[in-house]
Amino acid sequence: MDINNPLYRNQGIHVVCALFTVKDSEVKILLAKRSNNPYPDKWMLPSGAVYNNEDCETAMKREMLEKTGITNCYVEQFHVFSNPKRSPVMRMIAVGYIGIINSENLRIKKKTEKTQDVEWFKLSEVPEDLAYDHREIFLYALKTLKVKIIRTNIVKDLLPQYFTLPELQKVYEVILNKKFDRRNFRKKFLQLDLIENTGMQEENKGHKPANLYKFKQREDYDVDIF
């Protein structure tokens, strides 16, 4: 590459994350409200520019921490968005990430230098007009999440440490927008040998308490679930 060729100048690299969690048996995505130009007061996905001494995953986790205070979420790149006009300021290529985190003990920073607020949104309540091309990125991420949740066991990072089978089923139903038969779902999931019954039960529910399960320690993510 001829570094002086103007065709190569003024290009930047962003990382952008669609971070999902489950709160109150609902799947939610994290958005930040911008303070500055461009797109002042618009909601956006947590994002930022990559330093020249870090790889993209490191950059994504750093940006996530700086913009939201969130640490230790699972992130995985899913697509590069490279329309030359996607930012009105300068040519920025965005490496899109899917992030997954469980909502236990989760504190998020509400305000940073560049954002005035950070909130979890139900998927059905994500604003239409996100900043930049973030709506497109959100929709692509959601599509990817639907594939990932049936082809891998990322769901383990979405749930709290202990969860009930009905909660697990609800996650699949919300993300895939589809109902499952309770008996078949349990049978299927249990025979995957990914989770184990802790013997503990939920309490104060006004009905028969469900058993609490947890994921077994397994590092691999390549598991066909449906």
Place this chain on the structure above:
Amino acid sequence: MDINNPLYRNQGIHVVCALFTVKDSEVKILLAKRSNNPYPDKWMLPSGAVYNNEDCETAMKREMLEKTGITNCYVEQFHVFSNPKRSPVMRMIAVGYIGIINSENLRIKKKTEKTQDVEWFKLSEVPEDLAYDHREIFLYALKTLKVKIIRTNIVKDLLPQYFTLPELQKVYEVILNKKFDRRNFRKKFLQLDLIENTGMQEENKGHKPANLYKFKQREDYDVDIF
């Protein structure tokens, strides 16, 4: 992004393609032999820098044309390689593409300004020491190809217009490194309704001639094959 922050300076964006085809019932990948520094005389994947006025897919197709003379191949991004040290010259992020082309009527340029040769390599004969991190990219692309060939119908771009069922089966066997039962393979593939018998047959084979099939006109790539 503060454009004057030195942390953001001197970063470039590459596209890199692992282009696969089938020739003589073997899956092959296209490599180019470098002329210049760095890595003189090493083989590499077709690649090049993205202009600031084009998206990555456009850049990939342009580079493929410039470096190899190949036009109209199917390309699809699969992973971003962003180790800050992946190039000894400067920080370059690479958007990795899988390319698929059928080898009919295919002319490749043997020599360009920066390459002294371009050749198709059997997967088992790809040199160990490719330039840059291209061996890592090749292996990741191959892993992705194995998934794509069972989850999508990209195989249609890998084969010539007319092909026999045994040829099709061989492609799956070579890529997945696995034998299939002939009867079950035919039954399975035919019921997917992706291909149709042309009524024509191959000739001069010294054995019973196989029927020639072709893919039906379908644009979608989301088809579970195995």
Place this chain on the structure above:
DNA sequence: TCAAAAGTGTTTATATTACACCCATGG
């Protein structure tokens, strides 16, 4: 006429779907 690879159907095993009743809890 022989070698080589193509074509073909049935049986068995496995996986998926459909479906209804009893149970434990909190209010």
Place this chain on the structure above:
DNA sequence: CCATGGGTGTAATATAAACACTTTTGA
């Protein structure tokens, strides 16, 4: 004691896997 949602098993159907013989051609 009742409303709520949790837990369980079996039969029917669909899909996948195992398996061997006949056919056509070119040499």
